[in-house]
Amino acid sequence: MGLTIAQKIIKNHLISGEMKVGEEIALRIDQTLTQDATGTMAYLEFEAIGIPRVRTELSVAYIDHNTLQSGFENADDHRYIQSVAKKFGLRFSRPGNGICHQVHLERFGRPGKTLIGSDSHTPTGGGIGMLAMGAGGLDVAVAMGGGAYYITMPKMYLVRLSGKLSPWVSAKDVSLEILRILSVKGGVGAIIEWGGEGIKTLTVPQRATITNMGTELGATTSIFPSDEVTREFLRAQGREEDYVPLASDPDAEYDRIIDIDLSSLKPLLACPHSPDNIKTAEELSKTKVDQVCIGSCTNSSLADLLKVAAILKGKTIAEGVSLSVSPGSRQVLTMLSECGALADILSSGARLLECACGPCIGMGFSPNSAGVSLRTFNRNFEGRSGTKDGQVYLVSPEVAAASALTGYITDPRTLGEEPTVILPKEFRIDDSAVLLPADEEEAKNLEILRGPNIKPFPETRPLTDAIEAPLTLKVGDNITTDHIMPAGAKILPYRSNIPYLSKFCFAVCDESFAERAKANGASIIVGGTNYGQGSSREHAALVPLYLGVRAVVAKSFARIHAANLINAGIIPFTFKNEADYDRLTQGDSLVIDSLFNALKTGEATLKNQTTGEEIALACSFTERQIDILKAGGLLPYTRG
Numbered sequence: 359m360g361l362t363i364a365q366k367i368i369k370n371h372l373i374s375g376e377m378k379v380g381e382e383i384a385l386r387i388d389q390t391l392t393q394d395a396t397g398t399m400a401y402l403e404f405e406a407i408g409i410p411r412v413r414t415e416l417s418v419a420y421i422d423h424n425t426l427q428s429g430f431e432n433a434d435d436h437r438y439i440q441s442v443a444k445k446f447g448l449r450f451s452r453p454g455n456g457i458c459h460q461v462h463l464e465r466f467g468r469p470g471k472t473l474i475g476s477d478s479h480t481p482t483g484g485g486i487g488m489l490a491m492g493a494g495g496l497d498v499a500v501a502m503g504g505g506a507y508y509i510t511m512p513k514m515y516l517v518r519l520s521g522k523l524s525p526w527v528s529a530k531d532v533s534l535e536i537l538r539i540l541s542v543k544g545g546v547g548a549i550i551e552w553g554g555e556g557i558k559t560l561t562v563p564q565r566a567t568i569t570n571m572g573t574e575l576g577a578t579t580s581i582f583p584s585d586e587v588t589r590e591f592l593r594a595q596g597r598e599e600d601y602v603p604l605a606s607d608p609d610a611e612y613d614r615i616i617d618i619d620l621s622s623l624k625p626l627l628a629c630p631h632s633p634d635n636i637k638t639a640e641e642l643s644k645t646k647v648d649q650v651c652i653g654s655c656t657n658s659s660l661a662d663l664l665k666v667a668a669i670l671k672g673k674t675i676a677e678g679v680s681l682s683v684s685p686g687s688r689q690v691l692t693m694l695s696e697c698g699a700l701a702d703i704l705s706s707g708a709r710l711l712e713c714a715c716g717p718c719i720g721m722g723f724s725p726n727s728a729g730v731s732l733r734t735f736n737r738n739f740e741g742r743s744g745t746k747d748g749q750v751y752l753v754s755p756e757v758a759a760a761s762a763l764t765g766y767i768t769d770p771r772t773l774g775e776e777p778t779v780i781l782p783k784e785f786r787i788d789d790s791a792v793l794l795p796a797d798e799e800e801a802k803n804l805e806i807l808r809g810p811n812i813k814p815f816p817e818t819r820p821l822t823d824a825i826e827a828p829l830t831l832k833v834g835d836n837i838t839t840d841h842i843m844p845a846g847a848k849i850l851p852y853r854s855n856i857p858y859l860s861k862f863c864f865a866v867c868d869e870s871f872a873e874r875a876k877a878n879g880a881s882i883i884v885g886g887t888n889y890g891q892g893s894s895r896e897h898a899a900l901v902p903l904y905l906g907v908r909a910v911v912a913k914s915f916a917r918i919h920a921a922n923l924i925n926a927g928i929i930p931f932t933f934k935n936e937a938d939y940d941r942l943t944q945g946d947s948l949v950i951d952s953l954f955n956a957l958k959t960g961e962a963t964l965k966n967q968t969t970g971e972e973i974a975l976a977c978s979f980t981e982r983q984i985d986i987l988k989a990g991g992l993l994p995y996t997r998g
């Protein structure tokens with residue numbers, strides 16, 4: 359039987375396990391990336407593991423999430439990461455150099471390689487045929503030390519594209535269409551490969567937009583073949599030597615095939631508060647817009663911003679609209695300014711923000727109360743923008759620019775002829791903002807620079823045979839890591855300070871949770887389907903660990919979060935019978951005993967002491983995961 363693209367890369371990197379769907383496999387990791395918001399914790403963990411030098415082919419530490427430096431905390435964290443990178447053998451991408459995924463695609467990603475990143479949108483690298491996955495910081499730390507990355511062998515889905523995008527319809531609309539078809543949990547347990555004749559019409563930035571947003575499907579990753587389009591992009595980035603062709607075998611088998619005719623697509627939007635809540639721009643054309651934000655790792659390439667500039671050229675944005683543009687990288691910004699497109703953007707009335715995540719992670723530019731904000735980003739979870747009642751719609755750069763001009767949600771097809779944008783034959787190469795590590799000899803004498811904001815890793819404890827704890831919080835379906843551990847300008851500076859962060863745990867759902875959990879000492883959380891979707895932030899597991907959460911019982915879990923819970927020594931259980939979810943009430947007193955046996959058999963009983971009822975739970979762990987849970991998490995397990 360032939361192999362899919364992902365299966366070929368997996369086969370080349372397989373350390374142990376069988377390539378059978380549902381089996382745990384261990385992969386050799388060629389490259390890693392971190393960003394600052396998850397990076398401090400990942401490097402503290404790397405230090406705790408005690409390996410003097412990274413053992414990957416390439417590891418890059420980016421600073422892109424929190425660049426505001428509104429106090430010493432942030433600057434200290436940046437300085438810590440910079441000193442760690444120099445000492446341990448990583449490249450350091452300075453603040454302002456751009457968003458990790460955009461810069462990595464431009465300068466470092468290579469077809470056929472494996473990449474894990476402590477950020478859920480690492481699959482952006484799938485746009486050039488990498489097997490690129492998001493992971494918790496601790497998994498990235500282990501991979502940096504030369505350890506394997508463990509995943510469950512995914513199913514393979516193929517999205518077969520035919521036709522060609524119509525004018526004013528772009529890659530973002532392809533992402534929104536697949537979200538409409540599959541929903542935010544439709545990709546869980548699968549790798550999504552993009553194929554068919556239609557892919558030849560898509561450039562690398564367009565492909566990267568699509569693989570980036572595959573994260574919102576819950577997919578393990580998404581990937582395009584590496585073909586002449588890839589070679590052209592790498593050549594323009596001055597690194598054609600990194601090109602290798604990569605395609606699925608003609609007789610490769612897929613678990614599911616979805617056909618999309620690109621020519622049938624229309625400009626789409628994801629409505630509040632979920633990326634799969636899809637409508638057409640046409641349908642919503644009476645909606646007044648307060649704010650438009652263009653940027654993020656989904657849509658901030660040079661091609662995207664040249665298009666925006668061409669739409670805005672010679673025009674002025676509507677009086678009621680505030681428009682921000684954050685280029686994805688210094689390369690993008692420099693090239694925009696050199697060709698004059700930046701002037702077109704600025705003269706329209708746009709506000710230029712730094713080459714960073716910015717508003718996407720609530721770092722400024724929050725909408726006004728109940729404000730309608732159109733964003734070219736990938737997530738519109740409630741409260742993520744920093745304004746609790748903000749109404750965030752996810753859109754393409756074309757819909758964003760058109761709506762900024764009219765002040766209403768606008769189908770850009772009403773603007774007449776679409777301006778054409780041609781990608782340059784050569785990008786401007788300047789890697790001076792990526793600092794190189796010290797050589798091994800020099801590194802030995804280098805000091806790591808720490809600040810007072812960096813607090814120790816939360817205390818772990820080996821597993822005991824029973825958990826007796828109250829149900830401190832019961833939540834519904836699709837709870838995101840933004841609910842569990844919110845980000846934003848007020849909290850993000852404290853990513854290396856778990857005790858401080860803990861005050862905000864679940865604040866979006868219940869402001870009194872943190873205090874209640876802490877007071878109880880031990881607790882159990884109950885959730886619905888797809889619990890922990892969204893970001894890779896391991897803080898959504900480390901903070902609950904700090905607050906005494908011992909187990910989460912849910913209908914189902916998102917992949918990265920389930921791994922993060924195990925890494926933190928918190929047991930993720932599922933209901934054997936989903937209807938039992940209704941038999942539990944917040945405040946119930948619960949017991950799960952005979953845990954050691956339960957981990958082995960995969961069956962546990964939850965006794966509800968308040969009602970006297972018993973509920974059957976399921977868990978399915980590998981020997982390795984059981985050992986991690988017994989040790990109290992991946993860190994004590996790795997240290998032995």
Ligand code: MIC
Nearest residue numbers: 395396477478479893894895
């Ligand atoms: C996000 O988009 O939610 C983030 C912020 O990039 C996160 C990482 C983090 O929380 O630091 C992600 O996607 O993993």
Ligand code: SF4
Nearest residue numbers: 479654655715718719
């Ligand atoms: Fe940054 Fe937003 Fe991309 Fe996360 S989704 S990496 S916050 S730009």
